[in-house]
């Protein structure tokens with residue numbers, strides 16, 4: 001069933017559920033950082049991978065201290081998602097995306113133990129509102145790095161019109177405010193036979209500053225990079 005009700009314009013209080021209590025959150029963060037350290041062992045830079053493979057890739061700009069722009073949360077965030085770095089299941093058959101990056105503060109210091117929530121629609125443009133397919137949270141490792149195995153989402157029609165493919169994200173340093181934003185894809189992305197340039201140009205909510213740097217396609221999928229720069233204290 002296609003869900004056409006992603007208004008992407010409603011700011012619900014559900015994001016408050018994303019904020020864990022300090023004591024529990026810190027404990028969880030420490031455990032998760034340790035666990036993530038194993039699963040995220042030596043996350044490979046997409047730039048390094050592309051260079052090793054002889055593939056061209058625009059170099060991800062170094063952290064310049066400019067905070068990642070916020071975007072509307074939309075109505076389809078679900079709290080209590082599972083902790084995981086891999087969204088690939090038998091039901092998920094879209095164009096693969098191996099996304100990684102670093103979470104920095106505005107002084108460009110990496111932020112270990114930062115909580116990152118991802119949620120997105122599938123290869124058909126559908127969000128899983130009954131379960132948690134293509135939804136999950138994770139913590140950055142000791143170097144502030146994250147990695148997510150997922151797919152490129154498809155475009156869909158919502159209350160705000162045609163939405164270009166995007167991944168919803170919330171990022172929060174331990175004890176800090178929550179950044180809510182959306183990540184987009186370059187105009188030359190090849191997936192589902194769609195014209196990403198046209199889709200991006202038609203999306204009224206799109207922010208080019210939140211475009212993932214992609215390498216590929218190779219082996220049927222893309223490698224992507226996106227670094228977040230977030231506040232660590234409420235302003």
Ligand SMILES: [Fe+2]
Pocket residue numbers: 006008074163166168
């Ligand atoms: Fe959406």
